[in-house]
Amino acid sequence: MKPRQILLLTGIILGTIILTNLPFLPGPNFLNAPAQLFFSGGQLLGMLGLLLVPFGLIWTVSQFRKAEGKFKLPALLLWTLPLTTLISTTSVSKLTRDFSRGFAIQRAHKLIQELENFKKRNGHYPGSLASVGIKTPSTGIIGISDFSYDGNSDNFRLTFYQNALLGFNYEIVTYDQSDNHSAKSEMKELYNTGFDHWKYEIYD
Structure with missing residues (x-):
């Protein structure tokens, strides 16, 4: 050649x-x-x-x-x-999916800190981010759209998704400070991310 x-x-x-x-x-x-x-x-x-x-x-x-x-x-x-x-x-x-997961998790740290500061000031977490003017940061990853927030006065969860197999199997990554994670898929298997309070599962 x-x-x-x-x-x-x-x-x-x-x-x-x-x-x-x-x-x-x-x-x-x-x-x-x-x-x-x-x-x-x-x-x-x-x-x-x-x-x-x-x-x-x-x-x-x-x-x-x-x-x-x-x-x-x-x-x-x-x-x-x-x-x-x-x-x-x-x-x-x-390998790149591991990278994108860690990258997005690190991008969420600022949002988590804002939520913790909000609780210190008000004694509770917000019911929604929009209602208290907290902006959701970009994940910074092409294939991860955004962070989803689900909160009540005592706890909150952050979630994001990314494709794992042909658009049918997705990786669901969840932050729960109480570590009360629950799998949505039938396999009920959760994996460690290497970050505190973050776990992920493969949903089909």
């Missing part, structure tokens, strides 16, 4: 990884719709694309022999692109 083709192949692979992980990267939320399309579409195409891998490998070997040890870009793409997409939307996306 020529240096230009190597650069092109590297760019395509890196571009595929970035596009299929857009929902979990920092950025404006108006990109959420196309980001989800890239991610969910990548998950589907990555699985279906495995059917092309044997043909791509055979073509690559055949071209390698015919061209005296030179690789052809189309043959390489036929098997590297499906594998890249599959790995990106499974193994890599687990």
Whole structure:
């Protein structure tokens, strides 16, 4: 392969990884719709694309022999692109989803502090944020729309969601200072986030 083709192949692979992980990267939320399309579409195409891998490998070997040890870009793409997409939307996306979860949780700390200050001044938490003029901060992540607040005088919860599998399985992340978390899914399994009072579940 020529240096230009190597650069092109590297760019395509890196571009595929970035596009299929857009929902979990920092950025404006108006990109959420196309980001989800890239991610969910990548998950589907990555699985279906495995059917092309044997043909791509055979073509690559055949071209390698015919061209005296030179690789052809189309043959390489036929098997590297499906594998890249599959790995990106499974193994890599687990890492980026962990990152986006932690990033959003840290963005919520200012809101949590505002709520605690409100209780110190008034003796209770607000029933809603809008009623007391507290603004909900942006999550800062493309695929996480906003924080949902549910509060009463004694306690409150913050929740946000992000896609986990094809738009059917979602990760629900919840803050509850009383640690009285309850799972909404049938599996009833909660996972630690590494942050106090925050847990998450996978809802299908």
